[in-house]
Amino acid sequence: MTQFVEVAALIPGRLNPLDYHLPAVLEGKVQAGSLVVVPLGGQRVQGVVLRCLNQSSVPETRPVESLVDDSPVLTGAQIELARWLSHETLSPLGVCLDLMLPPGLAQTADVLVRLNPARSAEQERLSPLQKRLVQLLSERGELRGRQIEAAFRRVNWKPALQGLIRRGWVVSQPYLAQTGVRPRIERMARLAIAVEEIAQAEELLGRAGSPARERRKKALQFLANEQQPVAVHWITAASGASLEDLKKLETLGLIAFQSVQTWRDPLAELNIEALPPPLLTNDQQRVLQTILSDLSSPNNSNRKPILLHGITGSGKTEIYLQTVQHILEQGKQAIVLVPEIALTPQTIQRFQGRFPGRVGVIHSRLSAGERYDTWQRARAGLLRVIVGPRSALFAPLPNIGLLVVDEFHDPSYYQSEPTPVYHAVRAAIRYAEILGAGVILGSATPEIGLMYQARRAGWRVLEMPQRIMAHRQAVQPFMTGGHSSLLPVEGEGETAFLPLPPVEVVDMRQELKAGNRSMFSRALQRALGEVLERNQQAILYLNRLGSATYVFCRDCGASVRCPRCDRSLTYHESSHLLICHTCNYRRQMPRTCPQCGSSHIRQFGAGTEKVEQEVHQHFPQAKVLRWDSQTTRRKGAHEAILETFAEGKANILVGTQILAKGLDLPRVTLVGAVLADAGLNLDDFRAAERTFQLLMQVAGRAGRSPLGGRVILQTFQPEHYAIQAASRHDYAGFYQYEIEQRRKMGYPPFARLVRMEYRHSNAKVAETTAQEMAQRVADWIMLSSYPQTEIIGPVPCFFAKEGGQYRWQIILRGMDPASVLRGKDWGDWRVEVDPYSLL
Ligand code: ADP
Ligand code: ZN
Ligand code: ZN
Numbered sequence: 001m002t003q004f005v006e007v008a009a010l011i012p013g014r015l016n017p018l019d020y021h022l023p024a025v026l027e028g029k030v031q032a033g034s035l036v037v038v039p040l041g042g043q044r045v046q047g048v049v050l051r052c053l054n055q056s057s058v059p060e061t062r063p064v065e066s067l068v069d070d071s072p073v074l075t076g077a078q079i080e081l082a083r084w085l086s087h088e089t090l091s092p093l094g095v096c097l098d099l100m101l102p103p104g105l106a107q108t109a110d111v112l113v114r115l116n117p118a119r120s121a122e123q124e125r126l127s128p129l130q131k132r133l134v135q136l137l138s139e140r141g142e143l144r145g146r147q148i149e150a151a152f153r154r155v156n157w158k159p160a161l162q163g164l165i166r167r168g169w170v171v172s173q174p175y176l177a178q179t180g181v182r183p184r185i186e187r188m189a190r191l192a193i194a195v196e197e198i199a200q201a202e203e204l205l206g207r208a209g210s211p212a213r214e215r216r217k218k219a220l221q222f223l224a225n226e227q228q229p230v231a232v233h234w235i236t237a238a239s240g241a242s243l244e245d246l247k248k249l250e251t252l253g254l255i256a257f258q259s260v261q262t263w264r265d266p267l268a269e270l271n272i273e274a275l276p277p278p279l280l281t282n283d284q285q286r287v288l289q290t291i292l293s294d295l296s297s298p299n300n301s302n303r304k305p306i307l308l309h310g311i312t313g314s315g316k317t318e319i320y321l322q323t324v325q326h327i328l329e330q331g332k333q334a335i336v337l338v339p340e341i342a343l344t345p346q347t348i349q350r351f352q353g354r355f356p357g358r359v360g361v362i363h364s365r366l367s368a369g370e371r372y373d374t375w376q377r378a379r380a381g382l383l384r385v386i387v388g389p390r391s392a393l394f395a396p397l398p399n400i401g402l403l404v405v406d407e408f409h410d411p412s413y414y415q416s417e418p419t420p421v422y423h424a425v426r427a428a429i430r431y432a433e434i435l436g437a438g439v440i441l442g443s444a445t446p447e448i449g450l451m452y453q454a455r456r457a458g459w460r461v462l463e464m465p466q467r468i469m470a471h472r473q474a475v476q477p478f479m480t481g482g483h484s485s486l487l488p489v490e491g492e493g494e495t496a497f498l499p500l501p502p503v504e505v506v507d508m509r510q511e512l513k514a515g516n517r518s519m520f521s522r523a524l525q526r527a528l529g530e531v532l533e534r535n536q537q538a539i540l541y542l543n544r545l546g547s548a549t550y551v552f553c554r555d556c557g558a559s560v561r562c563p564r565c566d567r568s569l570t571y572h573e574s575s576h577l578l579i580c581h582t583c584n585y586r587r588q589m590p591r592t593c594p595q596c597g598s599s600h601i602r603q604f605g606a607g608t609e610k611v612e613q614e615v616h617q618h619f620p621q622a623k624v625l626r627w628d629s630q631t632t633r634r635k636g637a638h639e640a641i642l643e644t645f646a647e648g649k650a651n652i653l654v655g656t657q658i659l660a661k662g663l664d665l666p667r668v669t670l671v672g673a674v675l676a677d678a679g680l681n682l683d684d685f686r687a688a689e690r691t692f693q694l695l696m697q698v699a700g701r702a703g704r705s706p707l708g709g710r711v712i713l714q715t716f717q718p719e720h721y722a723i724q725a726a727s728r729h730d731y732a733g734f735y736q737y738e739i740e741q742r743r744k745m746g747y748p749p750f751a752r753l754v755r756m757e758y759r760h761s762n763a764k765v766a767e768t769t770a771q772e773m774a775q776r777v778a779d780w781i782m783l784s785s786y787p788q789t790e791i792i793g794p795v796p797c798f799f800a801k802e803g804g805q806y807r808w809q810i811i812l813r814g815m816d817p818a819s820v821l822r823g824k825d826w827g828d829w830r831v832e833v834d835p836y837s838l839l
Helices: 078-091 095-097 128-140 145-151 159-167 194-207 212-226 231-238 242-251 282-296 318-330 345-354 368-379 390-394 422-437 448-456 508-513 520-533 544-548 610-618 635-645 687-700 721-727 731-745 763-783 818-820
Strands: 004-009 016-020 034-039 043-053 107-113 169-176 185-191 255-262 306-310 333-337 359-361 385-388 400-405 439-442 458-466 503-507 537-542 552-554 569-573 575-581 585-587 601-603 624-627 652-655 668-671 711-717 752-760 790-803 805-814 829-833
Touching: 004 034, 004 095, 004 668, 016 034, 043 652, 078 095, 078 422, 078 458, 107 128, 107 145, 128 145, 128 159, 128 169, 128 711, 128 731, 159 169, 185 212, 185 231, 185 575, 185 721, 194 212, 212 231, 242 255, 242 652, 282 439, 282 458, 306 318, 306 448, 318 333, 318 345, 318 400, 318 439, 318 790, 333 390, 333 601, 345 385, 359 368, 390 422, 400 422, 400 544, 422 439, 422 818, 448 458, 448 731, 503 508, 503 520, 503 721, 520 537, 520 668, 520 711, 537 687, 610 624, 624 635, 668 687, 687 711, 687 731, 711 721, 752 763, 752 818, 763 790, 763 805, 763 818, 805 818, 818 829
Parallel strands: 306 439, 306 458, 333 385, 333 400, 359 385, 400 439, 503 711, 537 652, 537 668, 624 652, 668 711
Antiparallel strands: 004 016, 004 043, 034 043, 107 169, 185 255, 552 601, 569 575, 575 585, 752 805, 752 829, 790 805
């Protein structure tokens, strides 16, 4: 009986899976998850077998051509996750499956072209481009599409080539490029005789007393002490024997060579000491117990996510570590997602130290080879814990018991490019459901939407409201003149707790009134002076994105708003206009404040460089480090800046959003937000939440040791609820207020959004295309099951022009706006379901 398989092609187009049949040679070898090569139209492409079938739904099927890898490349759970992602994000199944394959394993379809020997000789009727193509092929012979692409960069050569093929000048055939990455094979050797026999063999090793004989003897003795085969380069290094010597020993039958696949392990060189777990605090014990009893309940099917809300420094990471420990003891594996890896070296080291040799780290700086090996070791079950950014969710572990998402509010969990556009937190929740595994979402500032969902759906929400006092030894030498309010609160047993640092809100309007035109308030200047005097450290934070486009009155703090929508207008550098991103209202920059008539109305426009300069003006002796997108372009720059600062080689760290990631720097006793309200005026439903999160996280960098700490928020809107709540470290209060705002405004989690974006180099074309699409979408909505779905726009995007392209967007809002688009053709628009931001 013929066997059939359903195959999803790994190509970007929107294409349904197709049925193929298995030739006799492949029967019994192919299973769900297998990577195969299949014919598709005139091409050969790679595809993943979704399932095996006894019958095909179509009368004629083509055969599967070959099997790429003997073991399946995807697990059943991964296939199910990919199907879900494809449905949710309106992306082709092929690109969702592709997320889960290592680079290098997947091969891409290409064509191989060469000149037709039987071509005519006259070139008159060829276009100039065709002539150049013929020239290239006659010089270089057979070429792949890729190679032509490299020779004709930014030239649209494909139609010209098609023309040549049609007219018989060129012949082409499908070609499947070979993978660039191969397993690394290492040559090993071991003793082939018993240890006692070495002495007798000595005679054979060379002339008595010769250096060769000594070297060979040493090599044998070295191997005598090893239980396992040893890499050849090790033996030569350790014994002084040459490769020739070893070959001689092999010929004599004294040692045996063998080849072993080895792994390129990016962590191999890191020297990490194993650390025993600390004694848990009461909070940690309570939380861990709840989690473990949840995880050991036999009822997998309605296991719910666990939301761990613990303030910065409350010991969440220790909870993850011990839960993972428990999962490993059950013979299962765990995936731990962290925000961008370069910024979280401390977390990775803690996992590495607790589970030496069993942790795989995935990050963007791995070479293709390292990535391939990590993927293979994960699939083979050799790695028990995978730590990495959002893509680590797709590591092919065979028996996952736990998923952890650390700082799950972090925007890096959202992939906006390339497709599929997805949110790794939602994917993790769904994946855990598919696997019957546990999922822990941890954060000091849980995302509002998910917190709402957690409460409504009765997930467990566990709180850790106290900050552990760490680094007691590390800071001893700096224990002079601490603030009395910051003395540690004694806790039970060994651990002590620290209060969160007090936050002072400074009204910058008053500073101006008092004649202080500096970027730093008097309070911040004083505090910086004290830090420098005590040889402690300070962090100055600036929200770059918000400050450049934020137009407001320096006297009354009012921002310029849209008369139609009452939303903040955004300053556009290119046109010098203020634009409303909801209704496209435009106006010139006003000369005077519409609120108080003052002429001090302008955009803030300060960058981190400006902040650095100003520090130097006030404190010429201060050593300042700048940490922003500009200073971190170089590879390894993040680590270098962090290390320099952690070692105390600078007093003040000036930076942007990057600062909000989990840094644990004991000597930082002051955090200043230069313009705390900068992000508030971005016209985005998440603006208040993002500002609150960032301020809470940045504030959390101060006072992580017995030195104590304080925070100063400078703002023109001291009464804003996000600033107020941040100044009290009041998540609950912020949540209450914000969720009501969302409800009133009809934003998530009370409605869902879809964002459609179009780019074109011609401003007029971009605009008219956007108008036309809006009209089509309106028609689709009318015929859909959700006719109440609302269209916002079309309007230019916040970043209205990028790389020479004009950007326009349309927002759909409603119960299920994605369903309006499902199965429709939206051409080259980019579609984002549940966008992270609308900028
Ligand atoms: P979070 O992940 O919530 O920010 P961490 O797990 O990083 O918190 O803990 C903050 C600090 O407290 C770290 O330096 C950590 O080593 C330390 N710590 C955590 N748990 C304990 C404990 N039970 N006893 C002593 N120190 C602890
Ligand atoms: Zn004013
Ligand atoms: Zn408007």
